[in-house]
Amino acid sequence: MPEIEAPLAILAELTHRCPLQCPYCSNPLELERARQELETDEWLRILDEAAALGVLQVHFSGGEPMARRDLEALVAHAAAVGLYTNLITSGVMLDDRRAAALAAAGLDHVQISFQDVDDAEGDRIAGYKDAQRQKREAARRVRGAGLPLTVNAVVHRQNLARLAEMIELAVELDAARIEVAHVQYYGWALRNRAALLPSRAQLDAATAIVEEARERLRGRLVIDYVVPDYHAALPKACMGGWGRRFLNVTPSGHVLPCHAAETLPGFDFPSVREASLAAIWRSSDAFNRFRGTSWMQEPCRNCERREIDWGGCRCQAFALTGDINATDPVCGKVADRTILEAAVRESAAPPPPLIYRRIGGEQPVRPATVVPTAG
Amino acid sequence: MNEGRTPPRRIDADAIPRLKPHVRLQFSEARSAWIVQAPERVLMPDDIALAVLQRCDGVASVAAIVTALASAYDAPPSEVEGDVVELLQDLAEKGIIADARD
Numbered sequence: 001m002p003e004i005e006a007p008l009a010i011l012a013e014l015t016h017r018c019p020l021q022c023p024y025c026s027n028p029l030e031l032e033r034a035r036q037e038l039e040t041d042e043w044l045r046i047l048d049e050a051a052a053l054g055v056l057q058v059h060f061s062g063g064e065p066m067a068r069r070d071l072e073a074l075v076a077h078a079a080a081v082g083l084y085t086n087l088i089t090s091g092v093m094l095d096d097r098r099a100a101a102l103a104a105a106g107l108d109h110v111q112i113s114f115q116d117v118d119d120a121e122g123d124r125i126a127g128y129k130d131a132q133r134q135k136r137e138a139a140r141r142v143r144g145a146g147l148p149l150t151v152n153a154v155v156h157r158q159n160l161a162r163l164a165e166m167i168e169l170a171v172e173l174d175a176a177r178i179e180v181a182h183v184q185y186y187g188w189a190l191r192n193r194a195a196l197l198p199s200r201a202q203l204d205a206a207t208a209i210v211e212e213a214r215e216r217l218r219g220r221l222v223i224d225y226v227v228p229d230y231h232a233a234l235p236k237a238c239m240g241g242w243g244r245r246f247l248n249v250t251p252s253g254h255v256l257p258c259h260a261a262e263t264l265p266g267f268d269f270p271s272v273r274e275a276s277l278a279a280i281w282r283s284s285d286a287f288n289r290f291r292g293t294s295w296m297q298e299p300c301r302n303c304e305r306r307e308i309d310w311g312g313c314r315c316q317a318f319a320l321t322g323d324i325n326a327t328d329p330v331c332g333k334v335a336d337r338t339i340l341e342a343a344v345r346e347s348a349a350p351p352p353p354l355i356y357r358r359i360g361g362e363q364p365v366r367p368a369t370v371v372p373t374a375g
Numbered sequence: 376m377n378e379g380r381t382p383p384r385r386i387d388a389d390a391i392p393r394l395k396p397h398v399r400l401q402f403s404e405a406r407s408a409w410i411v412q413a414p415e416r417v418l419m420p421d422d423i424a425l426a427v428l429q430r431c432d433g434v435a436s437v438a439a440i441v442t443a444l445a446s447a448y449d450a451p452p453s454e455v456e457g458d459v460v461e462l463l464q465d466l467a468e469k470g471i472i473a474d475a476r477d
């Protein structure tokens with residue numbers, strides 16, 4: 001068993017409630033109800049335990065985390081125990097009063113997701129009237145409150161044509177960073193894959209736009225970009241490797257190595273109501289299951305990349321092959337391409353040739369290492 | 376402050392580096408290590424990067440930082456300068472530091 005390092009970040013899914021209805025939402029198909037949600041004092045204890053375990057950052061997420069009225073209290077507590085606090089929000093509940101209250105509570109950073117730049121299209125994808133305008137307003141309030149902003153632009157075949165304008169929107173909203181996030185096909189998005197998965201040609205056009213904008217906006221806007229798995233030649237190190245960097249707490253208190261892990265069969269994910277975060281992280285079966293490389297089968301077992309991408313995404317491997325121990329089928333080293341090809345064909349896009357994608361994990365910086373703390 | 380508006384200058388000897396707002400250098404008791412906290416990023420500085428970052432106070436110029444480090448590490452300032460400028464330029468492009476003159 002490899003040495004177990006402390007997690008870098010915790011994704012605190014405060015609730016599955018959300019006024020929006022994005023067809024690619026990463027929440028499970030089986031949404032947890034409000035009455036199952038953890039109480040405020042339970043979250044306070046989790047934050048204490050996370051800080052003691054060596055966690056550095058907390059991402060308050062959901063659902064819509066602002067649907068919880070104790071969000072400000074949780075942010076204040078997280079800040080008091082030294083955690084770097086990030087709010088991941090749709091923005092539609094972020095009025096002047098709450099922007100000020102969150103800043104006063106010590107919030108460090110806000111990420112607002114955008115469905116589009118076009119009002120009608122944005123509202124259509126979000127399934128919420130006036131969403132797009134409210135998001136722009138929220139972004140201005142965030143900057144007005146002196147908080148740094150990341151625009152999370154979720155892209156897919158129905159909005160990729162407006163990617164350049166989405167990047168301009170981030171500049172206009174005075175964001176320091178934009179994350180151009182291709183939809184990841186789990187949960188709701190997997191259901192909608194045929195409607196969302198871009199073609200290879202669309203993807204190439206998008207990559208060219210990002211490269212041009214990165215050069216032009218160097219030093220002004222950081223652009224993070226991850227290509228969708230189905231068009232990649234190598235899988236990503238999902239969550240930086242199972243049980244290596246992140247833990248995710250669901251609204252009802254289950255602790256997962258990644259937000260989609262509940263799609264995997266045969267797991268009994270431990271609850272913060274029954275065990276400490278440290279015990280769950282270090283010694284639960286669920287977290288140890290895919291740690292290291294001893295669980296791997298061929299071609300991963302003897303692959304030189306096995307400690308780079310850790311065999312890819314377990315949820316994707318299971319969703320596409322039915323075997324949770326399988327090599328992620330997006331990997332070009334998987335001899336049998338029929339699974340991936342069928343998936344791409346089923347998505348109504350012609351099966352594209354695979355292209356190289358940068359592994360989403362570590363980016364070496366000399367002489368320090370920057371490590372992303374969001375999956 | 377006009378971050379996100381005009382292209383920043385490149386880091387040179389006259390630059391006055393400071394951590395950007397909402398970036399903080401923090402000692403983690405649980406990890407017994409210095410870390411840099413930034414939006415959705417952490418940075419684990421090595422000893423040299425830490426020594427540089429601890430001097431990015433928005434007052435000292437790169438030239439002053441180089442002089443201080445050269446004497447602290449007993450190294451030729453000309454060599455130190457190249458490394459410090461390269462490190463700071465990289466950190467500026469990653470949104471960790473800014474030039475207080477911008």
Ligand code: SF4
Pocket residue numbers: 018019020021022024025026027062063064089090113
């Ligand atoms: S805003 Fe986020 S949580 Fe709400 S439906 Fe959309 S993706 Fe899901």
Ligand code: SF4
Pocket residue numbers: 234235299300301303304305306307309310311312327328331332333334
């Ligand atoms: S064979 Fe396994 S370890 Fe090697 S690149 Fe593919 S997924 Fe990664």
